[in-house]
Amino acid sequence: MSVQPVFEARHLSRSFAVGGGPAERLTAKLRRRELPEVRAVSDVSLTVAPGETLGIVGESGCGKSTLARMIAGILPASAGSCAFHGQDYEAFLADRRQALKVQMVFQDPLSSLNPRMRVAEIVGEAAVVHGLVPRAERDTYVAGILGQVGLGPEALGRYPHQFSGGQRQRIGIARALAVNPELLICDEAVAALDVSVQAQIVNLLMDIRAASRLSMIFISHDLGVIRHLCDRVAVMYLGRVVELADTARLFAEPAHPYTRMLLEGMPRISLTRRGFQPIRGEIPSPLAPPPGCHFHPRCPMATDRCKTERPELRAVAGRLASCHHI
């Protein structure tokens, strides 16, 4: 019997109108013309099991953050749906206390922490407001959470600007943990930090995961971190998942030419020795994605079929992948 996922996304898509200032929107409306749209996320389906960490990788602009914000419930989807433990997501998010079960840790801890609030309030207020902790016990509760993320109780009365980048990210993680989440979404949570601090934060997340059944979605363009932390990995290209596999399998035997290209760019891994010569090139504009397989203009394996027929994401070679040549 398969375990029910904590979270499930079904066919999620999100488009944005571009070039649309108020005047342009009005003109377009009067002329009954549609503004051009960028398809940031297209038809993405995925699940996260209890205790599982799902990685999402891809080059800049492939839709990782848009997907993260839809999963966190802070950006509505244009199409598709989500479920939390099988429950409809709209109903789940409408219950503010329940919605706390999904938390997000952002890339830039300084801009995501209120500069006018002390750490005790930043970390503990949501737990108090939603009745998880009595107000009188807030600081003791927060001190305990700060201990879990490696900060001492002296942090309670300080403001975000009094901490280093790594400490601020610990505060961001503490704020998320304080409301007992079941799903933590980390969107480039270590990208802004020095390499040694990145390692500390990644290890902290691994410790937290080991101590609880916390599920995570970990978004990063850093394949080294993804490999270290994640159980499964979804590779995105131009808004679509092109490969989804167990981490060990993905790194040992990448199936999609785009995954191979990404891995080829990793230090110490050379797939070119196996005869794969990726064409690096630029990512095409998401405003006008290439027909057929979106990756075909950069793919050394592309044939005429790839130029016209979009490959479906299908179960192949022990994973999901969308390529006519696997």
Ligand SMILES: Nc1ncnc2c1ncn2[C@@H]1O[C@H](COP(=O)(O)OP(=O)(O)OP(=O)(O)O)[C@@H](O)[C@H]1O
């Ligand atoms: N609010 C918006 N309005 C218009 N276009 C947007 C908006 N948000 C994202 N996009 C576009 O959607 C696409 C996906 O962006 P997104 O930020 O999700 O990608 P990403 O993979 O997270 O990139 P990065 O790694 O650089 O953060 C991009 O083409 C981006 O320009």
